[in-house]
Amino acid sequence: ALYTNPSQLPRLTYDYIIVGAGTAGNVLANRLTENPKTQVLVLEAGVSDQGVLAAIVPFLGPTLTPGTQYDWNYTVTPQTGLNGRTFPFPRGRMLGGCSSVNYMVHQYGSSADFDKIAHLTGEPGWAWNNIKQNIYKHEKVVPPADGHNTAGQYIPANHGTNGILPVSLPGASQAIDARVIATTQELASEFPYSKDQGGGDVLGIGWVQSSIGGGKRSSSSSTYLADAIKRPNLSVLINAQVTKLAKTGTVDGKPSFRAVHFSCDQNTNPTVVHAKKETILAAGAFGTPQILQLSGIGDKADLTALNIKTIVNNPSVGKNLSDHVLMPNIFNVAGTASLDGLMRDTTLFSVALNLWNTTKTGTLANGIVSNLGFLRLPKNASIFATVPDPSSGPTASHWELIVANFFLYPGVATPSTGSFMTLISALISPTSRGSVTLASSNPFTKPLINPNFLTTAFDIYAIREAVKASKRFASAYAWAGYVLSPYGGLSATSDADIDAFVRETASTMFHPVGTASMTAKDAKWGVVDPDLRVKGVEGVRVVDASVFPFVPNAHTQGPTYLLAEKAAELIISSCQ
């Protein structure tokens, strides 16, 4: 059942306590309660997603963040690689976590990503050939909202049709779609067509797959949690922010943390609940390292400075933060076929909303992009003379191109006139690493989020080349008469001017990982073992995006779902 107040909880001791009803947390809530004898409690700091229209209507997703009650409302520390700028770094704070507020692009990454994780951790279970089996459990491909023929737009054999989460191809055609596909033919050597980025082979540009079904968002809450919430052995409590895990004893020489403290705000005394089998942190790439540090698991010097007693000295906690960098390249375009008009004109918008309300079709039934793709720098790129190739392998990418049929510039309002197209060039294989550190021992004070964007020679080189490549894409004959001119700083041509434009414009793609990295059992650094148990600790696992040791070739919800399905198997099999 879903509870709103701790006094409603049926008990204070459970087999498993899951911290965070987010993307990964709800997968575990579902899988662990398939056994009716297993008692599970999920603690979620945020609110319910029930009745939140923007969490249902796909096109409205971007209105849920930043700066709302559904967002943790983090701000990055001043970024030295970005002219000292700060900006919001949204994270979902509601049932479903980021899967309830994200932009619904749904893919799993390159096979090379998972093979690299298997190699780094020495655990073959993480290799693509094993992990991809979870796609069939997880995914349910459904027809797009407009019912169009999807032949040639994806490879059905790569996908599941009997899983839990509805996924579909674009549900409303966009005026520019045909030009994008024509460009993949015209400039096929640089921008080849990709038939399907969901099967481990990401290179090329093709049709986006989205966590959308029947014209509505598929979140972990509307799928995994909705499926399980009626089970008598599952309790989910919202408005419950976990403030720390407390040590309850020592097992095999390791401290065990089976007590979980939570509270609705800093003025209320915490409630304490206990896990008989395991405590599972699924609080996301910022929440999980924050809770570990508040619990005395982290860098001793940092913890001591805040008067937190160190129980496990592990300097890797909160380090190795890695994220994709978003760089919007905006073009002025001809005519009125872009979606800018819809966004400015309240009458047009209410017609579209009415169409969605009555039929679950039209522009609002779709996500915000229809086409995207993953690309490599040329083999002979000059940077490789001095820097090793950081991609996951020769079939993985360095950057991503995302085509948006409107003015898409995070933090900057659409101009009051004009039509636009945005080609986002995103850095997919960054080498910069940042951190999440406590600003205070008060759990209600936000941690310091420092992604450390564009602070290496590779990163600035790759994003500069990606900006240039985006301009080549837009100069194909396929865009003749439509793309008029670069907008703003995109007119830069010299390397120095492009770098200046990038440093003034780039921000986050919202894909943080790595802050509780998974490494080999005997590795000198890392936070969790390949079975996701916290190193040096008994009774605690981490199951969320923070365990990925590097950011994969995908928008990160898909890899996180596969990780959570795999984690459920590991947990269930280890406790039999």
Ligand SMILES: Cc1cc2nc3c(=O)[nH]c(=O)nc-3n(C[C@H](O)[C@H](O)[C@H](O)COP(=O)(O)OP(=O)(O)OC[C@H]3O[C@@H](n4cnc5c(N)ncnc54)[C@H](O)[C@@H]3O)c2cc1C
């Ligand atoms: C604006 C935005 C757009 C995005 N777009 C896409 C996209 O199009 N496609 C894609 O694949 N990915 C996208 N992502 C990223 C993707 O959604 C995330 O990487 C992924 O969902 C993370 O899953 P998670 O389980 O690690 O964390 P989350 O889903 O964030 O779950 C963590 C949960 O824990 C809760 N929590 C945190 N701290 C505590 C605490 N102390 N106590 C209790 N509960 C706590 C949170 O409220 C949250 O519900 C986007 C993200 C954002 C924010």
